[in-house]
Amino acid sequence: MAAAADKKSVLDPWGATVVDDYNHLYEEFGIQKFDDLCSKVPNPNMYMRRGVIFGHRDFDRVLETMKQGDDFAVMSGIKPTGEFHLGTLMTAKEIIYFQQQGAQAFYSIADIEAYEDNRLSFDETEKIAVGNVADLLALGFDPKRGHIYRQYKELRVRDLAVHFGAGVTLATMKAIYGERHIGLYLSALIQAGDILLPQLKDFGGPKPTVVPVGVDQDAHLRLTRDLANKFRRKFKFIAPSSTYHKILKGLDGSPKMSKRNPMSYFTLNETPKAIGKKIACAFTGGRATVDEQKKLGGVPEICPIYEIEMCHFVEDDNDVVETYKCCKCGSLLCGEHKARTKQIVMKFVEEHQRKREKLVDQAREILGVN
Ligand code: SF4
DSSP states (O other), X not given: OOOOTTSSOBOOTTSOOBOSOHHHHHHHHOOEESHHHHTTOSSOOHHHHTTSEEEEESHHHHHHHHHHTOOOEEEEEEOOSSSOBHHHHHHHHHHHHHHHTTOEEEEEEOHHHHHHXXXXXXXXXXXXXXXXXXHHXXXXXXXXXXXXXXXXXXXXXXXXXXXXXXXXXXXXXXXHHOSOOHHHHHHHHHHHHHHHGGGSGGGTSOOOEEEEEEGGGHHHHHHHHHHHHXXXXXXXXXXXXXXXXXXXXXXXXOSSOOTTOGGGOOBTTSOHHHHXXXXXXXXXXXXXXXXXXXXXXXXXXXXXXXXHIIIIIOOOHHHHHHHHHHHHHTOSOHHHHHHHHHHHHHHHHHHHHHHHHTTHHHHHHHHTOO
16 A cells, blocks of 8 residues: 655555556556557447556456456455445446456455444444445346355355465565554455455356456555465466556545545435535536636546546547537536536436335345345
């Protein structure tokens, strides 16, 4: 996690992630550029095409496997501390994308991490997890070709963490994560278990595995890749690959959506009316007056309205380009754009909530909740 004081970025899965410039991450953390690979992906998703996925570690290995039609896996998950928001939505859509490309899919409910990081009991996270899984199913995850589980109940993940404890020193954990309580280090070992679970014999043995996450999760990948190499002889692990998406800006203009400020984000289970209100109040890259905006154009690069449309709600790349151009030349005004975005988002959320409601019982069944 913590970068040295002279570094420009901090990637911390449990704290304040700061990224001044994504270009710095290639040099500072050794993340590879996704741009160089995008044209080789047979059916790239919108995040890949639009540069929202900007980095990776060894994704080439997964790409080759995909092209040859061999077995591969996708693994990611959610810390069950609240309802689905736009960040968790992005990860879920990425997993579903790889599942549709033929991957065996794994989705971890990181309830041990929620306990260690947020002090949420397993009873509390169980209720939240049911809703999260219903969201995942409503978005199109196919449970017949996937494994959804709670860390607390998945003994294979916990067994792996026990092995991994013998392969890492306190000094290494401090170097990767900074000084944290031992429970968080333990939850990191459990996450390494999550990431390598798809390669156990029970799931068909070693295979290339991609972990699509926000870049703030990179520390877990670095630890797990190291452990995969250390335990190669015993388990024949192949070091996992990753793709990294950018961190979404807050609706209030802050660099990151944050639970501390409810106006900076919305969840998929708020009322469409409440969501509409947040969009109407959002920060934009617009100018101080309409005249100025018509003359100078807006600044979509800093605008959360442009970003949420581009990242989630507009399928056609040509429409995204058109919006960008119209904003830049001043022919699109913020009020008009917000009203349009509001309609699109509210429609999506209404449909999503209708689908989700019907899937709650199935989610309970998958998680073994009475
Ligand atoms: S016109 Fe749209 S994209 Fe441009 S600054 Fe305003 S809200 Fe943002």
